[in-house]
Amino acid sequence: MIESWQNQIKAAAAKGEKLTIHGSGSKSFLAPQGQGEVLDTRAHAGIVEYDPKELVIVVRCGTAIADVEKAMAAADQMLAFEPPHFGEHATMGGMVASSLSGPRRPYSGAVRDFVLGCKVIDGKGDHLSFGGKVMKNVAGFDVSRLLTGSLGTLGVITEVSFKCLPLPKAQQTRAFEMDAQSAIVAMNRWYAEANPVTATTWVNGKLYVRLAGAEPAVNSAVARLGGEALSDDVDWWRDWREQSHAFFGGDGPLIRVSCKSTAQWGDLANGADMQAIDWGGAQRWLRTASIALPAIREWARAEGGHASVFRGATSQAERSESLQPALSEVSQKIKASFDPYNVFPSLS
């Protein structure tokens, strides 16, 4: 498979043609518009290496996230960044290329924090290897991290190794009736107080706090924080992560705001029921017309962050903020280092 992809890329480069890298398409709404032939990563699937004792799993790009999670769960382990799938057949390659992390992200780390190494075919058709299977590696530039989140613009990620973590022994979610601003304060305080918090979300007037870890730690945190138990919490967090929760329904665009976690509540979407607060306050979801985007971006900038239309974007400008010119130039140079013949889509 690898060789045939290398040939396909070399041929496209020679003819000045474009290629689009595609997995199951579950996250293609995030990526720049592709052109030319499709290179389907699902043809290269399977777990290459998984010995739970190593705390490392090596997978091919086309492997379904669901299959990997199933294999890991059987060994009481997990991908600790809790990746959203957004589709039954979502692939590991797409997960890395889009760098999306789920509810656990502020507490355990992002996709890139768990990527230990990867293999990639660059725009010249060379199959290269970076990083490996170790927790710490300072040998040369951190190319694996550069590829994480590169949205198929630098090359075909063919294989990735991840750090695995043991599943928590105990888990409970507590729910609290609370206004948005009190929820922001509570999320930040409870985490800073070293409670074993692994997810926090405020939606429709309720704060949900997931506690997980060793049983005594969870029990003592439950006693300290109070709140009501959420009985179906595994399903609730899956729905939230997959955006199948009712909040995400409806036709209008969904705007994602990243900001400092303590940014005060701002009624940015005309009504508290149109905004949800995630990641301990560091991520806000808004259901509003994209026409409101400039004002929302201004608010986000003032709060140390940025905003973009996550679903329902009608242009690349809505999908991501433009970069400072010098940063953009550095990014273009990196793009050219991997893909000198512009075989893959450009970044913006």
Added chain:
Amino acid sequence: MLTFERPTETAVAATVNSLRASYGDRTVTTHAVREHHSHGEGMQDSALPDVVVFPETNEEIASILKLCNQARIPVIAYGTGTSLEGHLKALYGGVCLDLSRMTKVLEINPEDLDCRVQAGVTREQLNADIRHTGLFFPIDPGANASIGGMSATRASGTNAVRYGTMRENVLGLTVITPDGRIIKTGTRARKSSAGYDLTRLYIGSEGTLGIITEIQLKLYGVPERISAAVCQFGDLHGAVNTVIMAMQLGIPMARIELLDDMQMQACIKYSKLEGLEPKPTLFMEFHGTDAYVSEQIEQMKSITADHGGSDYRFADKPEDRSKLWKARHDVYWAGMSFVPGKQCFATDTCVPISRLADCITEAKRIADASGLICMIVGHVGDGNFHVQITFDPNNADEHQRADDAASRIALVAIEMGGTCTGEHGIGIHKLDALKVEHGEGVDVMRTIKQALDPHNIMNPGKTIPMQ
């Protein structure tokens, strides 16, 4: 292929004159100061820069880089001079940028658990400045290094097993590019903004892509309880297997450090450790709530008992803990003083945790076969350990045997799916090992270097092999 030629004396003299005109007595050319800036710790290989400048602002650094880029003069950033792999050796002379005047903590945001500092702030200064907030910055490579230097070398240290390395703890950077532009990567938001993750590219680039001048860092709440403990073992295997088991069970150790019998012998003598024997030993630290720490200790006790570990000696008081960790951090000096007249350098391999026992065994065999006195110490919870090899620098044969042993140990780790360097970096010493480890991947790294530093003025000859 990267190339670089030592600039002509005329070009250097013109640059020094321009620098002196702009920065006056912050431009220094005395031999003593240049010598001080010509090397890090570790191997005593040094080469003097032509001039040392002490900039105070981003704008000053930007103009210095512009000047040097036009004149093709190399630039090497200097924090506190504690790097270990020859990062500071001025192979082609040039300008050393000493960032020790950039020591402002620019922002502390206790509620957001982050801060922004200038590159010259040291980790001890930062921790002193934020103590009143109940927060701390956990990355602890031992030396009182600067945050800029720690970012540039992607430093880690004893706390990495719990808190990660610089890679996981930097939210964003201000970097000055070789052509003198000031760029800001990342934001205070947890999710990076559009584009590539440039923060991660600059972290660990060893000053070869640009100068890091400001760093936005994550901070952590000081745990309710911190408890340190020492456990000794009859053999090395018992100690190593204890660590492997603890990691596989997910016990959230804050630190877990291994010292072999020879290293302990050196440390007992140097750091005057009482009541400990020259046996393989684990230094451990537990962080958390009172109940959580007690539970972690109970779990660890049952694992160590299964592997022939001794009873624990606890150090709960801050001063006792400091003494214990100072002894751990002083292993290099302990090693040097243990074998007077010799020099010492350390390997830095890191392997998957399941291969740790095999790798340490093989490393010890290679070390013993070299006929030199070697000591093993390491952050074994990450799979990272150092063999400190002592040798007589004036004895060519010993020097050669030390080099051979170090290279063989690095290759063993790479064969086991590991790396030649877990935390010290490539510098000039591991350029060959990098090629073995990454093969053609090094070509892409070189292309990136060429693209971002077309005249190769940023710390030339380091990190990425020239060809």
